[in-house]
Amino acid sequence: VMDQLYEKDMGGGTYRSRDPIKNFRIKISLQRLSSSTIGFLAKSTEGEPTSAQGTTTTTNQYGQTIMESEELTVHWQQKFFSQREMEFYGFEPNCTSVTDYKYHAEVDKLKKGSGRPNNRIFSYVGNERFASLEEAYVTITTSDKEMRTELAERIMEVRRRRNGRLSCRGKSVAGMKIVEEKPTVEFQQNHHVLTTPVHTLVIMADLSPQEQLGRAEFERKICTVEFDDNSVMRVTPDFTGSRPPYRLEEGGLGRDVWEFRIDHVSNSVSKMEAMREAKVISELYRKHQVYLKSLVSAKFEEIPERVFRLNVYGEVVSAQSFQQNDLHVEFLLDVPRDWSCDPAQLLSGCTHTCRTTLVDDVEFAYFCQPFHYHMFLDMENIKEFEPLEWPRIFVHVISSDTWGRRRTEGYGYLTIPSTPGTHTYTVQCWRPLGNAGYPAIAAELRRFFIGGNPELEDISYVAVPSTFEGNRLNKYGVRTESTGSVTIKFNSILQCKAFKDVSASAAVSKKKLQNAFQLMKGKEKSDAISGVMDAFHRARKKMQLARENIPLEIRESAQKIATTKQQYTSAENKNRMGEDGTPLAHNIQIS
Template identity: 40%
Template sequence: MYSSLAQHCQSVTNSERETSTFLAERMANVRRRRQDKRLLDGIGIRNRLITWKPSEEFIKNNHIINTPVQTMYIMADLGPSGKLGLKENEHVLCTIRVDTNGVITLKPDVTGTKGPYRLEVESHKRELWSYTLQHVSESVQQEEQEREEILYKDLYSRHKEYLSNLVGSDFEMPPNGALRVFINGEIVSAHEYEYDNLYVHFFMELPKHWSSPAFQELSGVTQSCRSKTHERETVAYFCYPFSFEMFLSEDVESEDALQWPVLYFEVLSLDFWQRYRVEGYGSVVLPQTPGMHNITAQTWRPVEQGTVSELRRFFIGGSPELEDLTYVRIPGTFQGERLSRFGFRTETTGRVSFRFHSIHQSRSFLDRSSLRRRMQSVLDRLGGSSQQSSILNVLDAFQRARRRMQQARESLPKDLLSATKALQLEQSTVAHQSTSNA
């Protein structure tokens, strides 16, 4: 609240040369402060619970959603008979506002049990007017209501057709002999880590026979997040979304088992002095079945023997790190038969929660005649992705072995094949005679 300083520094005499003293100016400020305090402590704030005409600065400071509104005023000219049409005699009786959501606001409301509204007018004489607001709209008839519902249904159907035309009828399909996998993932939270201000660095490793588009980014970093205590454990909620698109070549025949993409990640912390520390390493194998999956991955970090490394970690930051994150599982550069981690000291740390939404798309899903697809559809109904993959791998190996055996039999001479058939017939005859004698 602001007021003029001249109103509080009133002159004592009628002299034009009189000026206010230093004490008078300071006392004027004291009186103004007391007035502001009375308004704040009294009814001043209670009378302004609703701001009917907010300014632009008020809207920006309070983050008010600016909804388009149409306003109509019901006004009355309360001037005397000889002075009608003057602007100062016009008074607002009711304000009606309608926003884009269909909400109608009346101020003041329809007259209730408290009696009519009063409007005091001061002109050459003081006048008091009373008026009432009544809702006199006729109720909607049943036929009109049904007609309105039909119109709404027609409108919704046309809008649906409009949206379908925008989408189109051509559905993008993957290439022949390829499986397209969409992953919409989310790093939900991190639990029970030693330091605060956590962030996660992650990347996707595609195994053999997998590929991704050229524009696809297979790595990312989350925002730093402070931890909070929830059910007696420290939790940092990231809610960081990411998405991947990958292709698997189905036509490639290999004796090795099919490998699925792996998501490697590391959890780091950053303190006030910009010192970062490795809090843990982990990995997650992407879900092999479509749908929603919630996965929690445990993490660990390498440690050194002795207390010097822990003191360095506490005071100046830094800790032992992995040069290759794929060392969390089996590194891609490893070519041997056995991977030994003997002597590698680690420490279990916290855990990270993930949420995956997986979508699979392939042209071969439309072919019902394939044995692999039939078995896969049956096993999908029974459930169990690990069991499904193992059975399918066994069936594939059996089919490949059977084809190789047929090719080997076709390459043999015909006389050798006839001799083999005669020998098998003789063995079956001898076995039949032995069972009959018994």
């Protein structure tokens, strides 16, 4: 029955607060009770004194005799000394650190004054001397039979990583070694740390007999408050609130029973201050939202009616299987006719120089160089039976070394994907060898010793030269050598209002893209036909208005003339027909 009077859940609670941690207050209520009850009393008798053999005692609402009680309100990182600490820090030769001398001065001040404001409840702040001893007794698991191992002791030495940034100059950190080959135990304690700094406040209780205060074996941890840089607070165990108090049992001759409560007693914010704070926060959020809208427009950019837009976000991933080391890639966008782009947009780019690394017996050079292009196609300039040219990307792989030798490792090109989505392509490269015979041998020797080799004057020759105007292109006789390859990744976005009439799907296929182009061309034809019909209707309307403005006498005379002419024409046609209704010319016999 007694177990139902106490809270068994000793788990912690996690809270997040935007207020300064210096305003935090916590109250600890500690009571020593008798080990037996004298009957359950009503709540109305709580705290009433009872007499037994002339001795005045106090009982709680459950009939337990309260032998001793103490309440203490602790501020954040406020230090309260225990009896053991008063004796230790009161003797100056025990002090060895700055914190020890600071506590020595505070203890002397308390001794000269009114003494300690607390009796059994005290606190540990941060990593002080006795707090580290308390943490040393913390086990790794919840088992009572746990045996401490060397690994557990090593793990207990791990501290938390600081968030401060190191000032770097060049490729090394000034004044320190980045890698320590043989770290000492002290070095590990100072540098092997966790990620988020946590500030700790530990509240303890001295449960030793009254005449023996200050014995370390009777000290027990009541509450731990942790607060990190993310404004997250963890209280273990959690605030009592409306739940029953927590219980501690201390072994001894009397088997004393202790109960304690943990209450949050920070000063609450007034209604006026809360409204003012909410107003400031809402104003801050509003300004931040306006700032974000200034960076990113609230509406999507629209394109004209008969314009097709191609957005390409790509990346030169890597180059592999080339002969030399220290590679970089120069790339160029070829914009065909009928296409256009922003004049301020750079159509060429260059990666950084990268040394190759061996992966599965293949030399790889990783660049991860991003690029993006935005191109427009005017559909009015497209002819119906003429093939549509698509933009291409030319690549030029070059190697260089510390001697200043520069060599062309390969050329290649790739047509930008015509379907939206993510695509990864490998561009096979080649390099020209020049003329056969002695010039080819001299070119190879020059390439090996001093660098330099035959290059293309116009990189568009890799595909179709920009100066070519014929119908057939013959590259027969050009001596080349296959080299390596370049991997390029694309993410294409197609934007056109004609896509609204194409059936919706997860991705627009090439056939649907052609249908969209045809649909756009059909719209152009229908627009031309509708223009002719509009002109015809306007002319007809003008004719009707002109007829209505003619005088009535002229219209009646014109109608009479038209009726007389119609009667004369019908009589003439009747005279030309025979009796059987056939024309007279058919009855003439030619002899």
